[in-house]
Amino acid sequence: MAKVKLEHLTKIFGKHVKQALEMIDDRAPKTDILDKTGATVGVYDANLEVNEGEIFVIMGLSGSGKSTLIRLLNRLIEPTSGSIYLDGEDISKMDKKQLRDVRRKKMSMVFQNFGLFPQRTVMENTEYGLEVQGMPKAERREKAEIALKNANLWSFRDQYPSQLSGGMQQRVGLARALANNPEILLMDEAFSALDPLIRRDMQDELIELQAKQGQTIIFISHDLNEALRIGDRIAIMKDGAIVQIGTGEDILTNPADDYVRAFTEDIDRSKVLTAENIMVPPLTTNVDNDGPNVALKKMRTEEVSGLVAVDRERHFKGFLSGENALKSRQENVPLSSVLTEMSTVHKDTLLSDIVTMIYDSPAPLAVVDDDNRLVGVLIRGRVLEALADNTDMEGEE
Template sequence: MAKVKLEHLTKIFGKHVKQVTEMMQEHAPKTDILEKTGATVGVYDANLEVNEGEIFVIMGLSGSGKSTLIRLLNRLIEPTTGSIYLDGEDISKMDKKQLRDVRRKKMSMVFQNFGLFPQRTVLENTEYGLEVQGMPKAERREKAEKALKNANLLAFKDQYPSQLSGGMQQRVGLARALANNPEILLMDEAFSALDPLIRRDMQDELIELQAKQGQTIIFISHDLNEALRIGDRIAIMKDGEIVQIGTGEDILTHPANDYVRAFTEDIDRSKVLTAENIMVPPITTNIDNDGPNVALKKMRAEEVSGLVAVDRDRHVKGFLTAENAVKARENGSALDAALTQMTTVHKDTLLSDVVSVIYDSPAPLAVVDDDNRLVGVLIRGRVLEALADTTDMEVE
């Protein structure tokens, strides 16, 4: 079951809701609805699922509906129609008390403006939400200090916001949101006011904190580079509609329409595509079973001049060239003595990081999974092809 699920969620700003709804059922464009009714469709029949423990980025240009959508999730804005499910329970049907409990205990939100109280210290700002909940002072202080420690801010707990840089203030805002250990963290353009270097640091910190604490994070951004950097999956919005949902690689290589294609055309794909996207199937020899004759026969059959040597568990042991296999046969030696070193890379290694490695490698690169088992091979020609094709790349 999804952690968060939206079904036919719609927000209409203005009058003539019935007429607008009828026009939406006919799939009328947002601009036509505005012209004929004077009403604005902020979110247009949105459907999506967010998995537990993922960073899900919702993005689009100004006016696309992304900020409206995130405010619908905790009902800062009331939906016109549709359902919002949290762990299978419909938030849109909750009364004020139930909704208040959800906001206090299950969801926290971080805004672009840090929203810190200037007269409160860093520690007092961080424990504010817990104070509102009525938590005893000693307990809330302990939780706040833990959140500040995770954000590397504990040493600054007695300082005031005016004494901190913009990046540090944003980290305090993030620590405050995380202090009560929410299951879901909503972040609306949280880093967009920061300069590029601080912004990148905050992105790294968010990824690290999420890995430690496992929150489900729904992150609003207008920056595709940011979305690709932090997001497990991305939803792209246009005119209130969700036009595509997928991983960064899905969206770059298989854009749903011309809008998404234009949206992504300036992205450096070498910083998105991974070894797994461009690897080729490996041709192997098992050093626990095969000898030089079997290895040479495989090379002739496959029309290659080398094989990846693995053991029974498919752990990479080295690279076997035809020349070394012939020498091993002539000397009557085992294959393991004829192997040359082979560089391995994890399947999630970015293409940009592969380039320098493969240029210095005399052999192909072995691609391995989390268990260090061989899953593919990177050859220089395939890497160059992927780098050269930056406009309409199809990954097989």
Template sequence: MSKVKVEHLTKIFGKKQQQALAMMKEHKSKTEILEKTGATVGVYDANFEVNEGEIFVIMGLSGSGKSTLIRLLNRLIDPTDGEIYIDGEDIAKMNKESLQEVRRNKINMVFQSFALFPHRTILENTELGLEIRGVAKDERRKKAEQALENSSLIAFKDQYPEQLSGGMQQRVGLARALANNPEILLMDEAFSALDPLIRREMQDELLDLQENVKKTIIFITHDLNEALRIGDRIALMKDGQIMQIGTGEEILTNPANQYVRDFVEDVDRSKVLTAQNIMEPAITMNIEADGPNVALNRMRKEGVSMLLAVDRKRKLKGSLTALKALEARKEQLPLKEVIDKNVKKIPQDMLVTDIFDVIKDAEAPLAVVDDKDKLLGVVIRGSVIEALAQTGDKEVEFVG
């Protein structure tokens, strides 16, 4: 379900905006418009939807328009043209009072700077938004404490910002935003000022927190690895335009144009691609219907010495080797008595870089299953080697 919908959203800075807008509708480039009118296009005819409960990442290099775009979404700046729908209401056309109501109840923003008041305790900083809204003291304290509890900061509620690390201060900023219980959270380069290790920890905490709060999050970053790590979908921008929208896997495996291709060229795909991306069809036998002769015939036909055993619903039950099938035929045993139930299996969303540690010592392909143990396919060594080809070190270790 769409929570935010943007249609033909445009922001032009400077004079001759209408002339610039007309040129933009004729598909003139940002550079051509600047040369002709002196106006700068900050956001160029943006169109996208953000689903309820997803983390939607907007990313691009400096000057790409990503920060301008996020400020348009809560009208910190007004659009030159286009619509911004939140729950079906166009906030681009709202008056000041209606917009204020949306900001109070539906949208909150977390900036790169922590913006904590040094003379206020952590709890008092977290209460700030509720205090501005006029929420009663007891109620706002209860909500602030719950937000700090969710962010694992409740033990620090009586301390002051200077007593906390940069990462913890940013968590306070996030807790303050969540205390208002917004439906939509806008995060503008929220982790960019943090050290790499703390930044990764904050990414983990955001993902863990999202499991509990299920907010609609629009996250701005210039870091592709960060976008790939936390985003359900990513919008990649250049010169105010959205170049491509998709999952990390879609953008890496099917870039929309040369700019996107160049942008993602150096990304380690093993940290994005999953088992589902590299798996192959599994050769199986139905343990509820097939006997040893059927199993042996299938092995001969497929040129393999092992089958995966599934039931009628393709739920994985084990594996069957040719030797065990011959034993079952000789002793007239049902196949379920000779299958090996200790099959190495992996979830469909396991990253290739993690699959390596499982498959390097495996004697057979890995079974890929969903959360109900339904067999989806198999991962073989060759597929992992190919996916790891760009990382070098692991490939050498693997084949050596």
């Protein structure tokens, strides 16, 4: 079951809501709805699922509906229609007390403007949410201490926000949100006001903190580079509607339409595409079963001079050349004894890191998974093709 699930979620601002909803049912464009009813569609029939422990990024241009959508999740904005499920329970049907409990215990939100209290120290700001919950002072102080240490802020605990840089203040805001260990963290363009270097540091910190604590994070951004860097999956919005959901690789390689394609034009694919995206199927020999005659026949059939060697479970073992297969036959020794080394890369290795390796390697690279099982091979021509500019890539596709 998804941690968060939206079904036909819609938000309409203004009058003539019923007429606007009928036009949405008929799939009328947002602009037509505004012209005919005077109502503005903030979110247009949104459907998505966010998995537990996932960093899910929602992005789009200004006015696309992304900030409205995240505020619907904790009902800072009330939905016009549709359902918002948290662990299978519909938040949109909760009363005020139930909703208050969800906001205090299950969801925290980090805003772009930090929202720190200037008269409170870093420690006091961090424990504020726990104080609102009525948690005893000693217990909330202990939890705030853990959050500050996780965020590398412990030495600043007695300072005030005015004594900190923008990046440090944002870090305090993040620590405060994490202090009560929420199951879901909502972040609305939380890093967009920071300068590039601090922003990158905060992205790294978010990834590290999420890995430690395992929260489900829903992150709003207008920056695709940021989305690709931190997101497990990305949803792209336009005119209040979700136009595509997928991994960064999905969106770069298979954009749903021209709007999505426009987002990807200036992206450095070498920083996003991985070995798994550009590998080709391997030609293999199973050294636990095959003898030299079988291996040589495979080479003749495929018109190649060598094969990648694996065992019965497809664990990578090395490279078998035609010359060594002949040696195995002539000397009556098993194929496993005549294998040579072959460089490997993990399937998640970025293309930018593969380039140097493939240029320095006289042979293809074996692509392996976490268990050292062979999943593909990288050849130099395919790597060069993947490095081509976007125009060339689109032409080839």
